[in-house]
Amino acid sequence: xxxxxxxxxxxxxxxxxxxxxxxxxxxxxxxxxxxxxxxxxxxxxxxxxxxxxxxxxxxxxxxxxxxxxxxxxxxxxxxxxxxxxxxxxxxxxxxxxxxxxxxxxxxxxxxxxxxxxxxxxxxxxxxxxxxxxxxxxxxxxxxxxxxxxxxxxxxxxxxxxxxxxxxxxxxxxxxxxxxxxxxxxxxxxxxxxxxxxxxxxxxxxxxxxxxxxxxxxxxxxxxxxxxxxxxxxxxxxxxxxxxxxxxxxxxxxxxxxxxxxxxxxxxxxxxxxxxxxxxxxxxxxxxxxxxxxxxxxxxxxxxxxxxxxxxxxxxxxxxxxxxxxxxxxxxxxxxxxxxxxxxxxxxxxxxxxxxxxxxxxxxxxxxxxxxxxxxxxxxxxxxxxxxxxxxxxxxxxxxxxxxxxxxxxxxxxxxxxxxxx
Amino acid sequence: xxxxxxxxxxxxxxxxxxxxxxxxxxxxxxxxxxxxxxxxxxxxxxxxxxxxxxxxxxxxxxxxxxxxxxxxxxxxxxxxxxxxxxxxxxxxxxxxxxxxxxxxxxxxxxxxxxxxxxxxxxxxxxxxxxxxxxxxxxxxxxxxxxxxxxxxxxxxxxxxxxxxxxxxxxxxxxxxxxxxxxxxxxxxxxxxxxxxxxxxxxxxxxxxxxxxxxxxxxxxxxxxxxxxxxxxxxxxxxxxxxxxxxxxxxxxxxxxxxxxxxxxxxxxxxxxxxxxxxxxxxxxxxxxxxxxxxxxxxxxxxxxxxxxxxxxxxxxxxxxxxxxxxxxxxxxxxxxxxxxxxxxxxxxxxxxxxxxxxxxxxxxxxxxxxxxxxxxxxxxxxxxxxxxxxxxxxxxxxxxxxxxxxxxxxxxxxxxxxxxx
Numbered sequence: 004x005x006x007x008x009x010x011x012x013x014x015x016x017x018x019x020x021x022x023x024x025x026x027x028x029x030x031x032x033x034x035x036x037x038x039x040x041x042x043x044x045x046x047x048x049x050x051x052x053x054x055x056x057x058x059x060x061x062x063x064x065x066x067x068x069x070x071x072x073x074x075x076x077x078x079x080x081x082x083x084x085x086x087x088x089x090x091x092x093x094x095x096x097x098x099x100x101x102x103x104x105x106x107x108x109x110x111x112x113x114x115x116x117x118x119x120x121x122x123x124x125x126x127x128x129x130x131x132x133x134x135x136x137x138x139x140x141x142x143x144x145x146x147x148x149x150x151x152x153x154x155x156x157x158x159x160x161x162x163x164x165x166x167x168x169x170x171x172x173x174x175x176x177x178x179x180x181x182x183x184x185x186x187x188x189x190x191x192x193x194x195x196x197x198x199x200x201x202x203x204x205x206x207x208x209x210x211x212x213x214x215x216x217x218x219x220x221x222x223x224x225x226x227x228x229x230x231x232x233x234x235x236x237x238x239x240x241x242x243x244x245x246x247x248x249x250x251x252x253x254x255x256x257x258x259x260x261x262x263x264x265x266x267x268x269x270x271x272x273x274x275x276x277x278x279x280x281x282x283x284x285x286x287x288x289x290x291x292x293x294x295x296x297x298x299x300x301x302x303x304x305x306x307x308x309x310x311x312x313x314x315x316x317x318x319x320x321x322x323x324x325x326x327x328x329x330x331x332x333x334x335x336x337x338x339x340x341x342x343x344x345x346x347x348x349x350x351x352x353x354x355x356x357x358x359x360x361x362x363x364x365x366x367x368x369x370x371x372x373x374x375x376x377x378x379x380x381x382x383x384x385x386x387x388x389x390x391x392x393x394x395x396x397x398x399x400x401x402x403x404x405x406x407x408x409x410x411x412x413x414x415x416x417x418x419x420x421x422x423x424x
Numbered sequence: 425x426x427x428x429x430x431x432x433x434x435x436x437x438x439x440x441x442x443x444x445x446x447x448x449x450x451x452x453x454x455x456x457x458x459x460x461x462x463x464x465x466x467x468x469x470x471x472x473x474x475x476x477x478x479x480x481x482x483x484x485x486x487x488x489x490x491x492x493x494x495x496x497x498x499x500x501x502x503x504x505x506x507x508x509x510x511x512x513x514x515x516x517x518x519x520x521x522x523x524x525x526x527x528x529x530x531x532x533x534x535x536x537x538x539x540x541x542x543x544x545x546x547x548x549x550x551x552x553x554x555x556x557x558x559x560x561x562x563x564x565x566x567x568x569x570x571x572x573x574x575x576x577x578x579x580x581x582x583x584x585x586x587x588x589x590x591x592x593x594x595x596x597x598x599x600x601x602x603x604x605x606x607x608x609x610x611x612x613x614x615x616x617x618x619x620x621x622x623x624x625x626x627x628x629x630x631x632x633x634x635x636x637x638x639x640x641x642x643x644x645x646x647x648x649x650x651x652x653x654x655x656x657x658x659x660x661x662x663x664x665x666x667x668x669x670x671x672x673x674x675x676x677x678x679x680x681x682x683x684x685x686x687x688x689x690x691x692x693x694x695x696x697x698x699x700x701x702x703x704x705x706x707x708x709x710x711x712x713x714x715x716x717x718x719x720x721x722x723x724x725x726x727x728x729x730x731x732x733x734x735x736x737x738x739x740x741x742x743x744x745x746x747x748x749x750x751x752x753x754x755x756x757x758x759x760x761x762x763x764x765x766x767x768x769x770x771x772x773x774x775x776x777x778x779x780x781x782x783x784x785x786x787x788x789x790x791x792x793x794x795x796x797x798x799x800x801x802x803x804x805x806x807x808x809x810x811x812x813x814x815x816x817x818x819x820x821x822x823x824x825x826x827x828x829x830x831x832x833x834x835x836x837x838x839x840x841x842x843x844x845x
Binding site: 036038039041044045048051052054055056057060066067068069070071072098099100102103106107110113114115123125141144145148149255259260261262280283284285286287288289290291292 | 457459460462465466469472473475476477478481487488489490491492493519520521523524527528531534535536544546562565566569570676680681682683701704705706707708709710711712713
């Protein structure tokens with residue numbers, strides 16, 4: 004930004020006036036979370052009636068309406084094995100949220116220990132967890148909730164900084180790492196083949212080191228064709244680390260966020276071990292809903308067709324975000340952002356020390372964003388720079404307004420800092 | 425039983441021949457668990473299509489299909505408040521299983537502590553839990569899984585032995601009690617008003633002593649009219665123990681066991697506290713299914729009408745059980761059993777030392793029953809006497825066969841013992 008102080012002052016005043024004008028409109032816009040829009044939900048709402056005959060509830064000799072089948076309906080396991088490229092014996096089908104499966108895994112590690120644990124984590128003097136950042140706040144909060152020390156791992160354009168990860172896993176207190184390998188939250192980065200290979204070949208000191216492989220956006224392209232991904236379970240097995248990874252996914256952003264199905268996949272031994280613990284907690288997840296989803300989504304191929312329909316709704320929203328940033332912010336050069344082809348977010352790094360202020364201004368003008376800092380462990384971004392933009396929920400017209408306001412607030416916060424206001 | 429040895433020997437031989445004849449038929453009958461029958465599930469399967477218009481998914485300004493509303497849809501809270509007689513602010517609506525809510529509560533007590541805990545239970549030197557027995561094996565297993573010492577409390581015809589409970593809660597290591605207050609599993613006992621009052625007025629030494637009030641059969645009469653029950657949450661509050669109880673229920677035996685909705689109710693403070701912990705584990709349970717259930721079940725009154733339909737299926741099954749026992753076993757006087765008017769089980773106490781043997785014989789003849797001992801802590805019935813009969817699943821014709829076989833096996837085991845075979 005090569006502006007004179009006077010030019011900056013003029014730009015500041017101009018944006019301040021624009022800000023006040025927006026404020027007067029009493030907007031109530033929300034770009035806080037990766038929530039699908041009503042249009043997107045409507046586009047798949049025929050799933051509500053796909054299972055309507057009680058006779059259809061009986062498959063493979065199992066009545067989906069009744070008790071039983073802890074690890075899920077066989078057809079639901081086949082569906083997920085197809086999507087994830089793993090074996091159906093490696094699959095445990097969950098309820099509406101993969102987040103719950105992740106939480107329950109960490110919770111059981113804490114209270115009972117995992118398959119290769121020497122003792123439950125609550126008996127360890129210290130548990131540390133690696134958190135590639137910016138990352139997903141709900142991941143970090145799970146391990147924080149169980150008292151783990153969260154260690155920030157910088158993200159590169161190829162995924163987490165693997166030099167640092169390889170070094171840190173030599174500490175036996177380091178028990179795991181959070182990963183979103185495809186269209187990472189929030190940066191939309193796809194881990195490179197090299198990153199995935201190095202991850203599978205880690206040699207951690209902790210025998211129960213666990214890669215939490217949250218493949219949340221595995222089929223979530225909104226631009227271009229489906230990008231294939233490696234089966235991390237096979238890679239870990241081949242690297243001599245068969246029990247080191249648990250993979251997660253869900254239909255939250257394929258069908259209904261509040262009422263989909265989820266999956267946890269890992270080695271057959273891990274699934275056996277964890278099923279024994281989960282068998283105390285439940286008799287099974289909702290098999291009627293599993294059946295509904297299998298009938299509706301059918302297989303990976305058909306799921307990708309449905310995702311193409313979602314893409315038609317999502318792509319224009321990301322275009323609004325990027326176009327507005329390109330027009331309003333790019334010339335000033337004080338922020339940079341990614342240009343993802345899938346996932347749910349645009350991650351933006353603004354002038355250090357101004358992210359909180361910018362979002363406070365947004366809030367004042369009626370635009371709610373994900374809290375600044377949320378993408379870092381403990382909700383604290385040491386640079387106060389990263390902002391997660393979630394454009395999926397608002398209709399285009401609202402999104403355009405919200406992005407206008409957002410850019411004004413970004414600029415105001417930057418000018419305030421530069422001008423020592 | 426006033427038989428001569430010779431008469432017993434003759435009776436033994438007669439039953440042995442009958443047993444061999446049944447065995448030759450290669451039956452495969454199951455009275456192991458309280459699973460509703462296919463007929464019962466069919467009778468409510470119109471719930472599958474009750475929610476078919478996407479527009480109906482939006483209630484009270486909330487889109488049930490999307491993320492949000494951790495503690496459940498307002499209308500689902502109102503439904504459960506109506507059924508349980510508590511306030512809707514005291515309600516947290518869960519997923520398919522109340523068992524999971526119970527597990528999660530104990531799990532969080534263990535890892536984080538409850539609202540009034542001095543420390544998480546995993547930091548306590550010893551945790552003890554009271555288990556009225558015979559009782560529900562899955563309850564006992566939850567607390568056993570977290571390392572608690574299980575203490576057997578004898579059941580009386582009015583509920584748990586309250587003299588013993590009142591004495592034991594003076595021990596600060598005693599952290600709670602499992603209760604099924606209406607149609608207890610397996611005896612079908614309804615706790616007397618006096619028992620409920622004494623329970624609410626306990627003065628436990630542990631500040632976080634918790635009554636796990638599993639009202640699983642709250643509307644599950646199969647004979648006679650609905651039996652009202654007191655609101656335990658109000659009773660505890662009035663007794664100065666507002667945070668001492670968590671009540672649970674579900675639609676598992678109202679709609680679908682694998683795909684219903686569940687509830688946890690407690691003081692507003694407790695619900696606030698536990699919601700904060702549950703908010704790390706999930707974004708919400710399945711609100712589409714909550715809505716489906718509210719539309720279908722409507723309110724307590726309509727739910728009771730549906731339960732009358734279930735009763736028409738259930739009552740004849742209990743009649744088969746009791747008629748067969750009255751005919752085959754009563755004259756011999758070596759066993760006694762209850763005659764419940766609701767719930768899912770008949771509890772039978774046979775000649776001490778013969779329950780395991782009787783059920784092993786049943787298994788040999790192709791009739792699977794709940795394991796002997798399952799109704800006691802650690803799966804060990806000190807008397808080897810109690811057997812839980814679950815007649816809900818098999819059709820009448822199969823049930824008649826299964827009960828014939830069961831009575832023969834009971835007699836064989838008793839004669840074996842009396843004749844020192």
